[in-house]
Amino acid sequence: MTSALPRPILIAGPTASGKSALALRMAEALNGIIVNTDALQVYDCWQVLTARPPAEDLARAPHRLYGHVGYAQPYSVGNWLREVERLLASDRPLIFVGGTGLYFQALTQGLAEIPATPAPVRAEGDALLAAEGLDVFRHYLAQHDPDLFARMDTQNPARLQRAWEVHRATGRALSAWQAETGPPLVAEDAALTLSLVSDPDWLGQRIDRRLGMMLEEGALEECRAILPRWQPSLPASRALGAAEFTAALRGELTLDDALARARTATRQYAKRQRTWFRSKMRSWHQVESESLTRKGRIEDIISMA
CATH class of the missing domain: 3.40.50.300 (P-loop containing nucleotide triphosphate hydrolases)
Known part of the structure; x- marks a missing residue:
């Protein structure tokens, strides 16, 4: 044994x-x-x-x-x-x-097993961040993923952009993917x-x-x-x-x-x-x-x- x-x-x-x-x-x-x-x-x-x-x-x-x-x-x-x-x-x-x-x-x-972000979506997110700053992601997530937005660090650029990318690429909120976590x-x-x-x-x-x-x-x-x-x-x-x-x-x-x-x-x-x-x-x-x-x-x- x-x-x-x-x-x-x-x-x-x-x-x-x-x-x-x-x-x-x-x-x-x-x-x-x-x-x-x-x-x-x-x-x-x-x-x-x-x-x-x-x-x-x-x-x-x-x-x-x-x-x-x-x-x-x-x-x-x-x-x-x-x-x-x-x-x-x-x-x-x-x-x-x-x-x-x-x-x-x-x-x-x-x-959660979330599909990888396609390169065009990542490039779009980078361009948005450079042009408009974090508020563009905050407004988007407040509308499309309010559960996640209410509990996330809204000062963290990487987390904000990642949540935006997931919804933009998959059509599903990151919080929905997370609910299926193994x-x-x-x-x-x-x-x-x-x-x-x-x-x-x-x-x-x-x-x-x-x-x-x-x-x-x-x-x-x-x-x-x-x-x-x-x-x-x-x-x-x-x-x-x-x-x-x-x-x-x-x-x-x-x-x-x-x-x-x-x-x-x-x-x-x-x-x-x-x-x-x-x-x-x-x-x-x-x-x-x-x-x-x-x-x-x-x-x-x-x-x-």
């Missing part, structure tokens, strides 16, 4: 909250495998800009689904779930870590779920420091390498700081202005992450990020696994 597989560990938290360091310590202690649960760390062009685990971390524990997707390569949460499914038979604990709430939601609640790959009650909670001021200071360090470590050079192929509408181009540093390379902003804008944009993104986690992960174990530096705290968390 074979023993049961170890239960997965899920670590969600806003950017710069210390979740990757916690995952690494847990992976070392439990002989686990770290699985990327961040929509931007999948891209091979952004090592520094997305704070992908460095070589020394990769040497300490196995990491999966990091940096394996090309800049212009189509990739979605559905692609990610299919890759995750192949990892679930491991006899080692899988430690999912990241800040993309949609990935965690799809992992623990399932994902079973999840990982049930929340079968996993150890950890949500990192961070004081906004503490987190903001860490964000500011980290962006400055990213410039010192080569973030601008990563943007320079992408500059000839830069397409702002691509999902990979949503990496925090990419638009601002690219603008600096084009001479549209000074580097100081670009850094200041990147810091503001990253703080705003972290705020949206915190709002998502508070709303969607109320039943998860809440872990204060600041407490992770306290002696014995990480050991206490590891003992919960």
